[in-house]
Amino acid sequence: MKIELKYFTGTGNSLKILKTCGEIFAESVNTISISEISRNETVLPGSDLIGFCFPVYAFGIPRICNKYLREITRFKEQQKVFVLITAGALDEAGLAITECKRILKKKNCEIIYSDVIQMPINWTTSPKPPYPPSKEEAIEIINQGVYKTQKIARNILSGVKKHHNFNYPKKYSEIKFYWNYYMFKYLGIQNMWRLFRVYSSCNGCQLCAKICPTNSIRINNKKPFWSKTCEQCMRCVNFCPTESIYQMQGGNTIGKNKYREPSFKPKERKTLYK
């Protein structure tokens, strides 16, 4: 049996979840590959099973994940897939799974399993709470997420089928939910890169530009500048060694917990634009 695992991650949660699946699968499956989604990849290698794991951003999946799924070449034979979404709160995954399912069905995929896994919130520049938890709280949430994922992976291997059902978040009315979803999808995410700024503590180390998964930061005169391909993944904010990155209009980060999954080591790009 051959299993292909694909992820997008800002701060490591979604990778942690797929790695956990990989560890359980490895107990009885001999070929497992795990890799980040890539802009140029339109044909996925034939596998017995493909697993996707993405974070939820304001009740949907990141634009880069939506685009990636839409650009995959339709499978000739029906392809079994599973979809896992990491979310800061279990009832706030919104339409993330629905979005994936709608696209994947058009690609001749049979979705055999879908679920949401709660992981620590990484949205440090969110204009309102909840903000990222403390290190101790985060470890507790991660351990529970990993435990749930181990059970999911065993279920998948033994052929149990399960589908996550969409629900409105408890604290949102139907109207407020759709308002947030569409505002973020069609207005927010495309413009929030404009709000990024640095405090005077920024020392020009360039780490933010080197680790951005979408290559959206340029360094000019030892200061970072953001561009429109930014996904709001929060990697730059949470990895900046001097905690210098914030957003205007309510996204200040002074005194807030920063979050990244402790085992996550993002790759550093070597070549940078001036």
Ligand SMILES: Cc1cc2nc3c(=O)[nH]c(=O)nc-3n(C[C@H](O)[C@H](O)[C@H](O)COP(=O)(O)O)c2cc1C
């Ligand atoms: C811009 C942004 C929006 C988010 N929106 C939601 C949301 O609507 N619901 C939710 O439960 N979590 C939300 N989160 C939290 C993330 O989904 C969660 O922390 C996720 O596990 C991060 O995964 P990653 O480390 O793989 O990037 C949001 C995070 C960011 C950065």
Ligand code: SF4
């Ligand atoms: S990682 Fe932080 S300190 Fe380094 S250049 Fe970026 S904002 Fe400045």
Ligand code: SF4
């Ligand atoms: S600029 Fe920052 S928030 Fe935007 S995609 Fe890159 S690392 Fe993520």
